[in-house]
Amino acid sequence: MSFSWARQYEPKNGFTQWMDERLPLPRLVYNAVGAGYPVPRNLNYMWNFGVLAGFFLVLQIITGVVLAMHYASDATVAFAKVEHIMRDVNWGWLMRYAHANGASFFFIVIYMHIFRGFFYSSYKAPREMIWLLGVVIFLLMMATAFMGYVLPWGQMSFWGAKVITGLFGAIPLVGEPLQVWLLGGFAPDDAALNRFFSLHFLLPFVIAGVVIMHIWALHIPGSSNPTGVEVKQESDTVPFHPYYTAKDGFGLGVILILFAIMVFFLPNALGHPDNYIEANPLSTPAHIVPEWYFWPFYAILRAFTVDFLFIPAKLMGVIAMFGSILIWFILPWLDRSPVRSGHYRPLFRKFFWFGLIPAMVVLFICGGAPAEEPYVMLSQLATAYYFLHFLVIIPIIGQIEKPKPLPYSITEAVLGSDKKAVKGENATPAV
Amino acid sequence: MAEATGTATADTVIDSGDDGVRRRDFINIAAVSAAGIGGLSVLYPLISQMAPSADVLAESSTELDTAAIAPGQAIKAIFRKQPLFVRRLTEVELDEANAVQLADLRDPATMADRTKEGHGDILVTMGVCTHLGCVPLGAAEGENKGEYGGYFCPCHGSHYDTAGRIRKGPAPTNLEVPEYEFTSESIIRVG
Numbered sequence: 001m002s003f004s005w006a007r008q009y010e011p012k013n014g015f016t017q018w019m020d021e022r023l024p025l026p027r028l029v030y031n032a033v034g035a036g037y038p039v040p041r042n043l044n045y046m047w048n049f050g051v052l053a054g055f056f057l058v059l060q061i062i063t064g065v066v067l068a069m070h071y072a073s074d075a076t077v078a079f080a081k082v083e084h085i086m087r088d089v090n091w092g093w094l095m096r097y098a099h100a101n102g103a104s105f106f107f108i109v110i111y112m113h114i115f116r117g118f119f120y121s122s123y124k125a126p127r128e129m130i131w132l133l134g135v136v137i138f139l140l141m142m143a144t145a146f147m148g149y150v151l152p153w154g155q156m157s158f159w160g161a162k163v164i165t166g167l168f169g170a171i172p173l174v175g176e177p178l179q180v181w182l183l184g185g186f187a188p189d190d191a192a193l194n195r196f197f198s199l200h201f202l203l204p205f206v207i208a209g210v211v212i213m214h215i216w217a218l219h220i221p222g223s224s225n226p227t228g229v230e231v232k233q234e235s236d237t238v239p240f241h242p243y244y245t246a247k248d249g250f251g252l253g254v255i256l257i258l259f260a261i262m263v264f265f266l267p268n269a270l271g272h273p274d275n276y277i278e279a280n281p282l283s284t285p286a287h288i289v290p291e292w293y294f295w296p297f298y299a300i301l302r303a304f305t306v307d308f309l310f311i312p313a314k315l316m317g318v319i320a321m322f323g324s325i326l327i328w329f330i331l332p333w334l335d336r337s338p339v340r341s342g343h344y345r346p347l348f349r350k351f352f353w354f355g356l357i358p359a360m361v362v363l364f365i366c367g368g369a370p371a372e373e374p375y376v377m378l379s380q381l382a383t384a385y386y387f388l389h390f391l392v393i394i395p396i397i398g399q400i401e402k403p404k405p406l407p408y409s410i411t412e413a414v415l416g417s418d419k420k421a422v423k424g425e426n427a428t429p430a431v
Numbered sequence: 432m433a434e435a436t437g438t439a440t441a442d443t444v445i446d447s448g449d450d451g452v453r454r455r456d457f458i459n460i461a462a463v464s465a466a467g468i469g470g471l472s473v474l475y476p477l478i479s480q481m482a483p484s485a486d487v488l489a490e491s492s493t494e495l496d497t498a499a500i501a502p503g504q505a506i507k508a509i510f511r512k513q514p515l516f517v518r519r520l521t522e523v524e525l526d527e528a529n530a531v532q533l534a535d536l537r538d539p540a541t542m543a544d545r546t547k548e549g550h551g552d553i554l555v556t557m558g559v560c561t562h563l564g565c566v567p568l569g570a571a572e573g574e575n576k577g578e579y580g581g582y583f584c585p586c587h588g589s590h591y592d593t594a595g596r597i598r599k600g601p602a603p604t605n606l607e608v609p610e611y612e613f614t615s616e617s618i619i620r621v622g
Contacts, residue, residue: 159565166564181478185487186511195481282507282514282558284565286585302587305601312603314562371587371601 002031003038003222005234032219038237039244040225042414046120047223047244048251049113054211055252056106061204063099064148067092071151073197075190078153079278097267103145104270105259107293110138119352120228121340126221128332133214135328137207142325144203145291147196150188154275155285161188161196163288167301170315187281227413228340229406235421236410287370295367296360297321299379300386302371320383327390334390336398339406347401351393359385492622494614497553505570507558510609510621514558516570516582516595517619524580524593525552531592538604542594545608555611555619556595560584562602567591582606 009030011017016026030036070089071081085092114134117123123131146164150157165188169179184191222231231237238244262269270292274285290298304317311319342349359382366379407413411421493510497517500506505518520528525542533539546554558566562584568574569582569591577583578599579592589600596605611621 163563163565169564181482184481185483186491187513189487189512191484191487281512282509282566284586288565288586302601313601314603 002036002219003231003234003237005237006031006038007036007239009034009036032215033245034241035239037219037240038231038234039223039240040231040236040410041238041243042225042227042410043223043244043247044226045247045251046112046116046226048248049109049116051248052109052251052255053106053113056102056109057204057207057211059102060099060106061208063095063102064201064204066095067099068197068201071197073151073194075153075193075279078151078193082152094263097263100271101259101262101267103148104262104291104293105255106141107145109255110141111293114138118356119342120224120226121335121337121342122224123332124335124340125332127218127224129217130214131332132329133210133217135325137210137214139325140203140207140210142294144200144207145293147200147203149291150193150196151200152275153193153279155277155279155283156272156275156288158188158279158281159284159288160290161192164290165192167318167321170312170318172315188279224340225410226341226343227407227410228344229408229410229413232409233411233418233421235418289368292364292368295365296363297324297367299363299367299375300324300383302367302376303379303383305376305380320387324383324386327387331390331394335394337401337403339403344404344406345397345401346404347397348394351389351397355385355393356389358382359389492620494618494620496618497550498617500553502552507570508621510557514566514570515609515621516554516556516558516606518554518556518570520552520554520593527580528592528594528596531596537597540594540596540605545594545596545605547611547613550613553619554593554595555621556606556608558582559607560586560589560602561597561604561606562587562589562600567606 009020009027011020011026019025020027067085070085070092072078082096085096087093089095117131117134146160150161161183165179165182168182169175171178180186182192183189184195225231272289289295298321301317301321304313304320307313308316337345337348339345342352362378362382363386366375366382369375409418411418415421491511493508493515495506495508495517497519500517500519502519502521503524505516508515508517528542533541543551545556546552558570560567563586565584565586567582567584567589569576575583575585577590579590581593581595581598582591583589584591584600584602587601589602590598591602591606592598594605595608597603609621611619614620
């Protein structure tokens with residue numbers, strides 16, 4: 001679907017005409033990310049991160065496939081194989097550093113993308129399905145990242161695998177057998193390493209599949225925008241190409257500069273030195289922490305230190321950690337305010353900037369810190385606020401808030417009046 | 432079929448049996464059921480292949496000799512690829528453990544419950560913290576034994592007493608005592 005004023009694809013020569021009648025792939029591209037896809041004219045740089053996430057998914061798949069050519073998922077040689085990649089394989093160090101830092105950058109852009117969704121309420125009707133698919137992608141990403149981190153078979157790999165599969169052990173009755181089943185043994189070993197490698201290779205392609213559905217669902221209503229007012233007329237939009245291909249290209253250039261700085265000058269800054277020690281089942285590192293992108297959720301896991309009613313503290317932590325993300329699945333129905341953009345929601349904005357964001361920052365810091373005071377108490381407070389924000393504050397704000405007046409249209413928001421729009425302005429000469 | 436009226440259509444002529452069951456419905460249900468059960472039965476091997484394989488299970492029992500362990504000493508062994516602590520307790524340690532009121536314990540168990548009859552001074556436990564699976568300290572010489580003189584997990588600060596019972600910290604249960612038996616006066620077979 002698209003708006004009625006979307007430009008139609010016209011094959012320009014004999015070959016494209018021949019293709020169009022047999023496999024209309026150029027038409028698909030034209031309508032999806034070309035001049036045939038009208039997009040709100042007022043998107044800011046927060047709308048860059050979807051394309052950037054797609055870029056990093058592709059980067060991870062390419063570097064990952066290359067690494068798999070030189071790696072072996074056998075517990076006796078896995079650690080040595082990673083060193084082989086680092087020292088012997090031509091440009092192996094570049095592939096590995098790009099893959100390791102690529103994971104971090106993938107999470108950075110995804111967190112910005114989710115942040116955009118929270119602030120501008122991108123999850124609201126008619127875009128709930130885009131949001132739900134996005135949460136699925138995020139969960140798949142977390143699983144993929146976790147299993148990938150086990151593959152180097154260092155100390156953090158091993159103990160990370162042990163602690164995370166140990167979470168399933170907290171489930172009543174089936175926990176123990178479930179953990180043994182997941183690992184294929186009583187502790188992480190060859191069986192676990194092999195299946196993690198297999199799944200780590202598979203899941204990115206599953207993610208790619210869900211991404212296609214995510215974009216498909218997006219192209220039904222089209223992108224939201226910073227005003228949250230739906231597109232009403234042609235002057236509210238510009239064609240995706242060349243306007244947003246250029247804007248996304250600029251954003252890509254900026255993030256690639258940052259990425260290059262990390263890969264070439266600070267390749268291990270986001271990693272843990274302990275993972276350069278081979279896995280040892282008899283010695284636990286003094287301070288086990290997951291990768292930085294899991295810290296907020298790890299803090300929620302550890303925030304539960306006393307039994308709650310009949311539920312043991314450990315199980316409560318596991319439920320809360322998974323619940324903190326699963327709660328996003330019902331967010332479109334918790335937030336009943338008809339206004340989308342945070343710019344027009346004074347009360348929502350206060351709780352967003354002075355409630356949710358500080359809580360997330362506290363959880364992030366506490367997740368990376370040792371499990372001692374004051375971090376435990378701080379993560380308990382932040383966890384309490386986190387759930388309160390989504391389950392109580394958001395629904396109440398939707399009822400009592402008096403939003404600021406919305407502009408009539410995107411054109412009015414940008415130009416001050418609909419009348420200033422030049423008719424047919426978007427009919428730019430064909431490139 | 433039930434709504435069949437006097438007008439005989441091509442369908443009713445072909446399909447209606449005397450008992451009102453259409454031959455085509457029967458074949459349809461039978462075929463879909465067979466395909467469904469067939470498909471589901473493939474799930475069993477697919478799920479079961481993830482469970483520990485025969486060679487992993489074959490390593491699931493360990494024998495060791497306790498004769499060389501002096502009172503107050505402990506050894507670390509490996510059982511199912513996980514650390515196993517075997518400790519010979521001193522009189523003082525035994526008395527400490529027995530002096531505790533069961534009601535004060537998070538996971539109540541007596542020393543006698545956790546040892547074998549006739550070998551009350553040999554404590555065999557997994558070296559796996561019941562919180563998130565780290566290896567507690569306290570088995571080797573000079574390691575921190577925690578506030579209760581047993582084991583101490585450095586990951587999240589769980590303290591275990593001389594009977595390996597959880598006394599303080601986030602761990603929910605006592606250090607697990609694996610299944611084992613004395614095959615002679617000093618040899619134990621775990622698993």
